[in-house]
Amino acid sequence: MSLAAVASHQTPARAASLPPGREAIAAVTQALAARFGNRLVTSLAVRQQHGHTLTWIPNQPPDAVVFPDSTEEVADIVKLCAEHGVPVIAFGTGTSLEGHVNAPYGGVCIDMAQMKRVIAVHGEDLDCVVQPGVTRKELNEHLRDQGLMFPIDPGADASIGGMAATRASGTNAVRYGTMKDNVLALTAVMADGSIVKTSTRARKTSAGYDLTRLLVGSEGTLGVITEITLKLHGIPEAISAGVCPFPSVQAACDATILTIQTGLPVARIELLDDVMIRGVNQYSKLSLPETTMLFVEFHGSEAGVKEQAERFGEIARDCGGGDFDWATKAEDRSRLWQARHDVYWAARALRPGAESVATDVCVPISRLAECVEETKRDIEASGLIAPIAGHVGDGNFHTQPLVDLADPDEVERAQGFVDRLVKRALAMGGTCTGEHGVGQKKMKYLELEHGAEALAVMATLKRALDPQNILNPGKIVAL
Secondary structure, eight states: OOHHHHHHHHSOOOOTTOSOOHHHHHHHHHHHHHHHGGGEEOOHHHHHHTSOOSSSSOOOOOSEEEOOOSHHHHHHHHHHHHHHTOOEEEESSSOOSSSTTOOTTOOEEEEOTTOOOEEEEEGGGTEEEEOTTOBHHHHHHHHGGGTEEOOOOOSSOOBHHHHHHTTOOOTTHHHHOOHHHHEEEEEEEOTTSOEEEOOOSOSOOOSSOOHHHHHTTSTTSSOEEEEEEEEOEEOOSEEEEEEEEOSSHHHHHHHHHHHHHTTOOEEEEEEEOHHHHHHHHHHHTOOOOSSOEEEEEEEEOHHHHHHHHHHHHHHHHHTTOOOOEEEOSHHHHHHHHHHHHTHHHHHHHTSTTOEEOOEEEEOOGGGHHHHHHHHHHHHHHHTOOOOEEEEGGGTEEEEOOEEOTTOHHHHHHHHHHHHHHHHHHHHTTOBSOSSSOOTTTTGGGHHHHHOHHHHHHHHHHHHHHOTTOOBSTTSSSOO
Protein backbone atom coordinates (compact mmCIF):
# COMPACT_ATOMS: atom_id res chain seq x y z
CA MET A 1 0.00 0.00 0.00
CA SER A 2 1.43 3.41 -0.95
CA LEU A 3 1.79 6.29 1.47
CA ALA A 4 -1.01 8.11 -0.32
CA ALA A 5 -3.21 5.06 0.08
CA VAL A 6 -2.43 4.92 3.78
CA ALA A 7 -3.47 8.56 4.08
CA SER A 8 -6.74 8.04 2.21
CA HIS A 9 -7.48 4.98 4.33
CA GLN A 10 -7.13 6.98 7.56
CA THR A 11 -8.52 10.42 6.68
CA PRO A 12 -12.31 10.87 6.65
CA ALA A 13 -14.22 12.35 3.76
CA ARG A 14 -14.20 16.15 3.73
CA ALA A 15 -17.34 17.81 5.04
CA ALA A 16 -19.55 19.57 2.50
CA SER A 17 -18.59 23.02 3.85
CA LEU A 18 -14.88 22.35 3.26
CA PRO A 19 -12.41 23.12 1.78
CA PRO A 20 -12.62 26.91 1.93
CA GLY A 21 -12.05 28.71 -1.33
CA ARG A 22 -8.62 30.14 -1.96
CA GLU A 23 -10.21 33.59 -1.82
CA ALA A 24 -11.28 32.94 1.79
CA ILE A 25 -7.79 31.75 2.77
CA ALA A 26 -6.25 34.78 1.07
CA ALA A 27 -8.65 37.17 2.81
CA VAL A 28 -8.00 35.63 6.24
CA THR A 29 -4.23 35.57 5.71
CA GLN A 30 -4.20 39.20 4.59
CA ALA A 31 -6.26 40.31 7.60
CA LEU A 32 -4.11 38.34 10.03
CA ALA A 33 -0.94 39.76 8.51
CA ALA A 34 -2.27 43.29 9.02
CA ARG A 35 -3.14 42.51 12.64
CA PHE A 36 -0.22 40.31 13.73
CA GLY A 37 2.65 41.38 11.48
CA ASN A 38 5.58 38.97 11.75
CA ARG A 39 3.60 36.81 14.17
CA LEU A 40 1.86 35.40 11.10
CA VAL A 41 4.03 32.95 9.15
CA THR A 42 3.24 31.34 5.80
CA SER A 43 6.58 29.78 4.84
CA LEU A 44 6.35 26.13 3.82
CA ALA A 45 8.98 24.99 6.32
CA VAL A 46 7.12 26.47 9.31
CA ARG A 47 3.77 25.22 8.05
CA GLN A 48 5.14 21.70 7.70
CA GLN A 49 6.52 21.88 11.23
CA HIS A 50 2.93 22.41 12.34
CA GLY A 51 1.62 19.37 10.50
CA HIS A 52 1.95 15.90 11.96
CA THR A 53 5.51 14.54 11.92
CA LEU A 54 5.84 11.76 14.51
CA THR A 55 4.11 8.78 12.86
CA TRP A 56 3.43 7.38 9.40
CA ILE A 57 0.52 9.75 8.71
CA PRO A 58 1.62 12.09 5.90
CA ASN A 59 2.28 15.70 6.85
CA GLN A 60 -0.76 17.89 6.14
CA PRO A 61 0.31 21.49 6.81
CA PRO A 62 -2.00 24.47 7.45
CA ASP A 63 -2.07 27.48 5.11
CA ALA A 64 -0.76 29.85 7.79
CA VAL A 65 0.54 29.81 11.37
CA VAL A 66 -0.21 32.63 13.81
CA PHE A 67 1.26 33.22 17.28
CA PRO A 68 -1.19 35.00 19.65
CA ASP A 69 -0.30 36.06 23.19
CA SER A 70 -3.73 36.37 24.85
CA THR A 71 -7.21 34.88 25.00
CA GLU A 72 -8.55 38.00 23.29
CA GLU A 73 -6.18 37.59 20.35
CA VAL A 74 -7.22 33.94 19.98
CA ALA A 75 -10.85 35.06 19.97
CA ASP A 76 -10.14 37.60 17.23
CA ILE A 77 -8.44 34.92 15.11
CA VAL A 78 -11.31 32.47 15.50
CA LYS A 79 -13.93 35.16 14.74
CA LEU A 80 -12.14 36.05 11.53
CA CYS A 81 -11.85 32.40 10.49
CA ALA A 82 -15.52 31.81 11.34
CA GLU A 83 -16.57 34.72 9.12
CA HIS A 84 -14.82 33.09 6.16
CA GLY A 85 -15.42 29.41 7.01
CA VAL A 86 -11.68 28.73 7.39
CA PRO A 87 -10.50 25.83 9.63
CA VAL A 88 -8.67 26.53 12.90
CA ILE A 89 -6.15 24.09 14.39
CA ALA A 90 -4.72 24.73 17.88
CA PHE A 91 -1.06 23.73 18.35
CA GLY A 92 0.91 23.16 21.55
CA THR A 93 4.28 21.45 21.12
CA GLY A 94 3.33 18.91 18.43
CA THR A 95 4.07 15.80 20.51
CA SER A 96 0.72 14.07 19.90
CA LEU A 97 0.82 10.72 18.14
CA GLU A 98 -2.48 10.22 16.31
CA GLY A 99 -2.48 13.05 13.75
CA HIS A 100 -4.18 15.59 16.02
CA VAL A 101 -2.39 18.66 14.60
CA ASN A 102 -2.58 17.80 10.91
CA ALA A 103 -4.59 20.20 8.76
CA PRO A 104 -6.25 17.88 6.23
CA TYR A 105 -8.44 20.75 4.99
CA GLY A 106 -5.87 23.53 5.31
CA GLY A 107 -6.67 26.59 7.38
CA VAL A 108 -4.99 28.56 10.16
CA CYS A 109 -2.86 26.99 12.88
CA ILE A 110 -2.91 28.84 16.22
CA ASP A 111 0.45 28.18 17.87
CA MET A 112 0.37 28.78 21.64
CA ALA A 113 4.16 29.18 21.98
CA GLN A 114 3.85 32.81 23.15
CA MET A 115 1.10 32.09 25.67
CA LYS A 116 3.41 30.82 28.40
CA ARG A 117 2.44 32.78 31.52
CA VAL A 118 1.87 31.14 34.87
CA ILE A 119 -0.96 33.50 35.72
CA ALA A 120 -1.42 32.59 39.39
CA VAL A 121 -0.34 30.01 41.95
CA HIS A 122 -2.58 29.52 44.98
CA GLY A 123 -0.35 27.40 47.20
CA GLU A 124 -2.79 27.34 50.08
CA ASP A 125 -5.48 25.92 47.79
CA LEU A 126 -3.11 23.64 45.85
CA ASP A 127 -4.05 25.01 42.45
CA CYS A 128 -2.71 27.28 39.73
CA VAL A 129 -3.84 29.03 36.55
CA VAL A 130 -1.67 28.87 33.43
CA GLN A 131 -1.78 29.75 29.76
CA PRO A 132 -1.81 26.78 27.36
CA GLY A 133 1.74 27.16 26.00
CA VAL A 134 3.38 26.47 29.39
CA THR A 135 4.96 23.01 29.31
CA ARG A 136 4.81 20.56 32.18
CA LYS A 137 8.55 20.89 32.85
CA GLU A 138 8.35 24.69 32.86
CA LEU A 139 5.43 24.58 35.27
CA ASN A 140 7.19 22.22 37.68
CA GLU A 141 10.33 24.36 37.58
CA HIS A 142 8.20 27.36 38.49
CA LEU A 143 6.52 25.47 41.35
CA ARG A 144 9.58 23.73 42.79
CA ASP A 145 10.61 26.50 45.22
CA GLN A 146 7.12 26.45 46.73
CA GLY A 147 7.27 22.73 47.45
CA LEU A 148 4.57 22.00 44.88
CA MET A 149 4.33 19.92 41.73
CA PHE A 150 2.01 19.11 38.86
CA PRO A 151 2.26 15.30 38.59
CA ILE A 152 0.84 14.43 35.17
CA ASP A 153 3.79 13.20 33.12
CA PRO A 154 3.15 11.89 29.59
CA GLY A 155 6.89 11.65 28.93
CA ALA A 156 7.31 14.31 26.30
CA ASP A 157 7.59 17.91 27.50
CA ALA A 158 4.08 18.58 26.25
CA SER A 159 2.22 21.86 26.68
CA ILE A 160 -0.45 22.04 29.38
CA GLY A 161 -3.01 23.14 26.79
CA GLY A 162 -2.23 20.17 24.58
CA MET A 163 -2.34 17.83 27.55
CA ALA A 164 -5.80 19.12 28.46
CA ALA A 165 -7.01 18.90 24.86
CA THR A 166 -5.91 15.26 24.53
CA ARG A 167 -6.80 14.17 28.09
CA ALA A 168 -3.18 13.14 28.66
CA SER A 169 -1.99 10.91 31.48
CA GLY A 170 1.33 9.07 31.65
CA THR A 171 3.60 7.44 34.18
CA ASN A 172 2.08 8.97 37.35
CA ALA A 173 -1.55 8.31 36.45
CA VAL A 174 -1.84 5.22 38.64
CA ARG A 175 -1.52 7.45 41.73
CA TYR A 176 -2.51 10.95 40.63
CA GLY A 177 -5.02 10.29 37.85
CA THR A 178 -5.14 11.82 34.37
CA MET A 179 -5.78 15.33 33.08
CA LYS A 180 -9.52 14.90 33.51
CA ASP A 181 -8.91 14.43 37.24
CA ASN A 182 -6.55 17.41 37.57
CA VAL A 183 -8.22 20.19 35.57
CA LEU A 184 -10.56 22.32 37.67
CA ALA A 185 -11.61 24.88 35.06
CA LEU A 186 -10.85 26.16 31.58
CA THR A 187 -11.15 29.32 29.56
CA ALA A 188 -11.87 28.50 25.93
CA VAL A 189 -12.67 30.30 22.70
CA MET A 190 -15.64 28.72 20.98
CA ALA A 191 -16.24 28.34 17.25
CA ASP A 192 -17.93 31.77 16.93
CA GLY A 193 -15.10 33.53 18.78
CA SER A 194 -16.96 33.86 22.08
CA ILE A 195 -14.97 33.35 25.29
CA VAL A 196 -16.29 30.83 27.82
CA LYS A 197 -15.15 30.03 31.38
CA THR A 198 -16.23 26.50 32.22
CA SER A 199 -16.03 26.53 36.03
CA THR A 200 -14.31 28.04 39.10
CA ARG A 201 -11.41 27.08 41.38
CA ALA A 202 -13.77 25.24 43.74
CA ARG A 203 -12.81 21.59 44.19
CA LYS A 204 -16.33 20.41 43.50
CA THR A 205 -19.50 21.82 42.01
CA SER A 206 -23.02 20.71 41.10
CA ALA A 207 -23.80 23.84 39.08
CA GLY A 208 -24.91 22.95 35.59
CA TYR A 209 -23.35 20.85 32.84
CA ASP A 210 -19.72 19.85 33.28
CA LEU A 211 -18.28 21.90 30.44
CA THR A 212 -14.76 21.39 31.76
CA ARG A 213 -14.92 17.63 31.21
CA LEU A 214 -16.58 18.15 27.85
CA LEU A 215 -13.63 20.19 26.58
CA VAL A 216 -10.90 18.12 28.25
CA GLY A 217 -10.11 15.45 25.67
CA SER A 218 -12.05 17.12 22.84
CA GLU A 219 -8.79 17.58 20.89
CA GLY A 220 -9.57 21.13 19.83
CA THR A 221 -12.76 20.12 18.02
CA LEU A 222 -15.17 21.93 20.37
CA GLY A 223 -13.15 24.95 21.52
CA VAL A 224 -9.65 26.41 21.69
CA ILE A 225 -8.31 26.25 25.26
CA THR A 226 -6.59 29.48 26.36
CA GLU A 227 -6.33 29.14 30.18
CA ILE A 228 -6.23 26.09 32.45
CA THR A 229 -6.81 25.89 36.21
CA LEU A 230 -4.96 22.85 37.59
CA LYS A 231 -4.83 20.91 40.82
CA LEU A 232 -1.38 20.78 42.41
CA HIS A 233 0.27 18.42 44.90
CA GLY A 234 2.98 18.76 47.47
CA ILE A 235 6.40 17.39 46.54
CA PRO A 236 6.74 14.11 48.48
CA GLU A 237 9.10 13.97 51.46
CA ALA A 238 10.72 10.84 50.06
CA ILE A 239 10.85 9.25 46.60
CA SER A 240 12.33 5.86 45.81
CA ALA A 241 12.52 4.26 42.37
CA GLY A 242 13.87 1.01 41.02
CA VAL A 243 13.85 -1.58 38.28
CA CYS A 244 13.07 -5.26 38.58
CA PRO A 245 13.56 -7.98 35.93
CA PHE A 246 10.95 -10.66 35.25
CA PRO A 247 11.14 -13.92 33.31
CA SER A 248 8.12 -13.05 31.17
CA VAL A 249 5.54 -10.41 30.39
CA GLN A 250 2.99 -12.59 32.18
CA ALA A 251 5.02 -12.53 35.40
CA ALA A 252 5.49 -8.76 35.26
CA CYS A 253 1.78 -8.19 34.62
CA ASP A 254 0.85 -10.55 37.45
CA ALA A 255 3.08 -8.55 39.81
CA THR A 256 1.43 -5.33 38.65
CA ILE A 257 -2.07 -6.70 39.15
CA LEU A 258 -1.26 -7.93 42.66
CA THR A 259 0.31 -4.59 43.54
CA ILE A 260 -2.84 -2.70 42.57
CA GLN A 261 -5.25 -5.22 44.04
CA THR A 262 -3.51 -5.17 47.43
CA GLY A 263 -3.86 -1.39 47.57
CA LEU A 264 -0.14 -0.62 47.57
CA PRO A 265 0.07 3.14 46.74
CA VAL A 266 2.66 2.88 43.98
CA ALA A 267 3.23 6.20 42.18
CA ARG A 268 4.55 4.73 38.92
CA ILE A 269 4.70 1.18 37.63
CA GLU A 270 5.91 0.85 34.05
CA LEU A 271 6.47 -2.25 31.93
CA LEU A 272 9.11 -2.52 29.21
CA ASP A 273 9.40 -5.78 27.28
CA ASP A 274 12.71 -7.35 26.27
CA VAL A 275 12.72 -5.69 22.83
CA MET A 276 12.17 -2.24 24.32
CA ILE A 277 14.88 -2.84 26.94
CA ARG A 278 17.33 -3.62 24.14
CA GLY A 279 16.49 -0.30 22.53
CA VAL A 280 16.75 1.56 25.85
CA ASN A 281 20.18 0.10 26.52
CA GLN A 282 21.40 1.19 23.09
CA TYR A 283 19.85 4.65 23.10
CA SER A 284 20.25 5.66 26.76
CA LYS A 285 23.57 3.86 27.32
CA LEU A 286 22.25 1.63 30.11
CA SER A 287 23.15 -1.97 30.88
CA LEU A 288 19.82 -3.42 32.01
CA PRO A 289 19.18 -7.16 31.61
CA GLU A 290 17.48 -7.66 28.25
CA THR A 291 14.34 -9.18 29.65
CA THR A 292 10.90 -7.83 30.60
CA MET A 293 11.28 -5.27 33.38
CA LEU A 294 9.15 -3.14 35.66
CA PHE A 295 10.18 0.42 36.49
CA VAL A 296 8.55 1.43 39.80
CA GLU A 297 8.47 4.49 42.02
CA PHE A 298 7.03 5.21 45.48
CA HIS A 299 6.16 8.60 47.02
CA GLY A 300 5.56 9.43 50.66
CA SER A 301 7.35 9.64 53.99
CA GLU A 302 10.72 7.99 54.54
CA ALA A 303 9.10 5.20 56.57
CA GLY A 304 6.18 4.83 54.18
CA VAL A 305 8.34 4.57 51.08
CA LYS A 306 10.56 1.98 52.76
CA GLU A 307 7.55 -0.12 53.74
CA GLN A 308 5.98 0.15 50.28
CA ALA A 309 9.21 -0.87 48.56
CA GLU A 310 9.65 -3.89 50.83
CA ARG A 311 6.07 -5.03 50.24
CA PHE A 312 6.46 -4.64 46.48
CA GLY A 313 9.67 -6.67 46.65
CA GLU A 314 7.75 -9.51 48.27
CA ILE A 315 5.08 -9.40 45.56
CA ALA A 316 7.69 -9.35 42.80
CA ARG A 317 9.55 -12.34 44.26
CA ASP A 318 6.29 -14.30 44.53
CA CYS A 319 5.78 -13.66 40.80
CA GLY A 320 9.29 -14.75 39.82
CA GLY A 321 10.90 -11.30 39.75
CA GLY A 322 14.63 -10.90 40.23
CA ASP A 323 16.72 -8.55 42.34
CA PHE A 324 15.87 -4.86 42.50
CA ASP A 325 18.19 -2.08 41.50
CA TRP A 326 17.01 0.86 43.64
CA ALA A 327 17.68 4.54 42.93
CA THR A 328 17.07 6.94 45.81
CA LYS A 329 19.34 9.79 44.66
CA ALA A 330 17.57 12.40 42.55
CA GLU A 331 20.13 12.22 39.74
CA ASP A 332 19.86 8.41 39.53
CA ARG A 333 16.06 8.57 39.45
CA SER A 334 16.17 11.25 36.77
CA ARG A 335 18.45 9.13 34.59
CA LEU A 336 16.20 6.10 35.06
CA TRP A 337 12.98 7.93 34.19
CA GLN A 338 14.57 9.86 31.35
CA ALA A 339 15.43 6.50 29.82
CA ARG A 340 11.79 5.46 30.23
CA HIS A 341 10.55 8.69 28.69
CA ASP A 342 12.90 8.27 25.73
CA VAL A 343 11.46 4.91 24.68
CA TYR A 344 9.90 6.40 21.54
CA TRP A 345 13.32 7.37 20.24
CA ALA A 346 14.96 4.26 21.70
CA ALA A 347 12.52 2.09 19.77
CA ARG A 348 13.17 3.96 16.52
CA ALA A 349 16.90 3.40 16.99
CA LEU A 350 16.27 -0.35 16.78
CA ARG A 351 15.55 0.05 13.07
CA PRO A 352 17.03 3.23 11.61
CA GLY A 353 15.12 4.54 8.61
CA ALA A 354 11.85 2.86 9.55
CA GLU A 355 8.77 4.84 10.52
CA SER A 356 7.20 4.40 13.94
CA VAL A 357 3.51 3.48 14.15
CA ALA A 358 3.07 4.29 17.85
CA THR A 359 -0.30 3.22 19.21
CA ASP A 360 -1.90 2.33 22.54
CA VAL A 361 -4.85 0.51 24.07
CA CYS A 362 -6.14 0.10 27.62
CA VAL A 363 -7.93 -2.85 29.21
CA PRO A 364 -9.30 -3.68 32.66
CA ILE A 365 -6.31 -4.59 34.79
CA SER A 366 -7.53 -8.17 35.27
CA ARG A 367 -7.18 -8.72 31.49
CA LEU A 368 -3.80 -6.96 31.17
CA ALA A 369 -1.50 -10.00 31.20
CA GLU A 370 -3.70 -11.86 28.70
CA CYS A 371 -3.86 -8.88 26.35
CA VAL A 372 -0.11 -8.19 26.42
CA GLU A 373 0.79 -11.88 25.95
CA GLU A 374 -1.58 -12.24 22.99
CA THR A 375 -0.13 -9.06 21.51
CA LYS A 376 3.42 -10.39 21.86
CA ARG A 377 2.41 -13.58 20.01
CA ASP A 378 0.71 -11.50 17.31
CA ILE A 379 3.87 -9.41 16.83
CA GLU A 380 5.96 -12.54 16.36
CA ALA A 381 3.47 -14.09 13.95
CA SER A 382 3.31 -10.85 11.95
CA GLY A 383 7.09 -10.74 11.52
CA LEU A 384 7.29 -7.19 12.91
CA ILE A 385 9.66 -5.36 15.23
CA ALA A 386 7.23 -3.81 17.72
CA PRO A 387 8.57 -3.08 21.21
CA ILE A 388 6.07 -2.70 24.07
CA ALA A 389 6.00 -0.25 26.97
CA GLY A 390 3.10 0.52 29.22
CA HIS A 391 1.64 2.40 32.16
CA VAL A 392 0.48 -0.97 33.34
CA GLY A 393 -0.77 0.19 36.74
CA ASP A 394 -3.96 1.32 34.99
CA GLY A 395 -4.05 -1.34 32.25
CA ASN A 396 -2.64 0.92 29.53
CA PHE A 397 0.17 -0.19 27.22
CA HIS A 398 1.81 1.04 24.03
CA THR A 399 3.38 -0.77 21.13
CA GLN A 400 5.50 0.75 18.41
CA PRO A 401 5.76 -1.22 15.16
CA LEU A 402 8.71 -0.03 13.08
CA VAL A 403 7.64 -0.07 9.45
CA ASP A 404 9.32 0.37 6.07
CA LEU A 405 6.68 2.46 4.29
CA ALA A 406 8.22 1.56 0.92
CA ASP A 407 7.29 -2.11 1.51
CA PRO A 408 3.55 -2.56 0.76
CA ASP A 409 3.48 -6.01 2.36
CA GLU A 410 5.00 -4.72 5.58
CA VAL A 411 2.60 -1.77 5.70
CA GLU A 412 -0.33 -4.15 5.29
CA ARG A 413 0.98 -6.46 8.04
CA ALA A 414 1.45 -3.50 10.39
CA GLN A 415 -2.03 -2.17 9.70
CA GLY A 416 -3.49 -5.61 10.30
CA PHE A 417 -1.60 -5.92 13.57
CA VAL A 418 -2.84 -2.54 14.86
CA ASP A 419 -6.39 -3.40 13.85
CA ARG A 420 -6.25 -6.72 15.72
CA LEU A 421 -4.69 -5.03 18.75
CA VAL A 422 -7.56 -2.55 19.02
CA LYS A 423 -10.24 -5.18 18.49
CA ARG A 424 -8.52 -7.45 21.04
CA ALA A 425 -8.64 -4.68 23.64
CA LEU A 426 -12.28 -3.88 22.86
CA ALA A 427 -13.24 -7.55 23.16
CA MET A 428 -11.69 -7.55 26.64
CA GLY A 429 -13.80 -4.60 27.78
CA GLY A 430 -11.10 -2.04 27.00
CA THR A 431 -10.69 1.02 24.81
CA CYS A 432 -9.03 1.78 21.47
CA THR A 433 -6.84 4.41 23.16
CA GLY A 434 -5.94 4.90 26.80
CA GLU A 435 -4.12 8.20 26.36
CA HIS A 436 -2.96 8.92 22.80
CA GLY A 437 -6.42 10.10 21.82
CA VAL A 438 -8.43 9.66 18.63
CA GLY A 439 -7.02 12.23 16.21
CA GLN A 440 -7.18 10.86 12.68
CA LYS A 441 -5.94 7.31 13.22
CA LYS A 442 -8.49 5.97 15.72
CA MET A 443 -11.67 7.53 14.30
CA LYS A 444 -12.72 4.34 12.59
CA TYR A 445 -12.90 2.47 15.93
CA LEU A 446 -15.21 4.82 17.83
CA GLU A 447 -18.45 3.28 16.62
CA LEU A 448 -17.18 -0.20 17.48
CA GLU A 449 -16.25 0.98 20.97
CA HIS A 450 -19.17 3.28 21.79
CA GLY A 451 -21.94 2.20 19.43
CA ALA A 452 -23.66 4.16 16.68
CA GLU A 453 -26.01 5.91 19.09
CA ALA A 454 -23.23 7.32 21.27
CA LEU A 455 -21.24 8.37 18.21
CA ALA A 456 -24.34 10.18 16.92
CA VAL A 457 -24.54 12.09 20.22
CA MET A 458 -20.89 13.14 19.80
CA ALA A 459 -21.64 14.33 16.27
CA THR A 460 -24.69 16.25 17.55
CA LEU A 461 -22.53 18.02 20.15
CA LYS A 462 -19.94 18.87 17.50
CA ARG A 463 -22.58 20.32 15.16
CA ALA A 464 -24.19 22.30 17.97
CA LEU A 465 -20.94 23.89 19.16
CA ASP A 466 -19.23 24.14 15.77
CA PRO A 467 -21.91 24.29 13.07
CA GLN A 468 -19.41 25.25 10.34
CA ASN A 469 -17.04 22.42 11.33
CA ILE A 470 -14.05 24.76 11.46
CA LEU A 471 -12.45 23.62 14.76
CA ASN A 472 -9.83 20.98 13.98
CA PRO A 473 -12.02 19.30 11.36
CA GLY A 474 -11.37 15.69 10.41
CA LYS A 475 -10.69 14.56 13.99
CA ILE A 476 -12.76 12.37 16.37
CA VAL A 477 -16.05 12.51 14.42
CA ALA A 478 -16.62 12.97 10.69
CA LEU A 479 -19.43 15.39 9.81
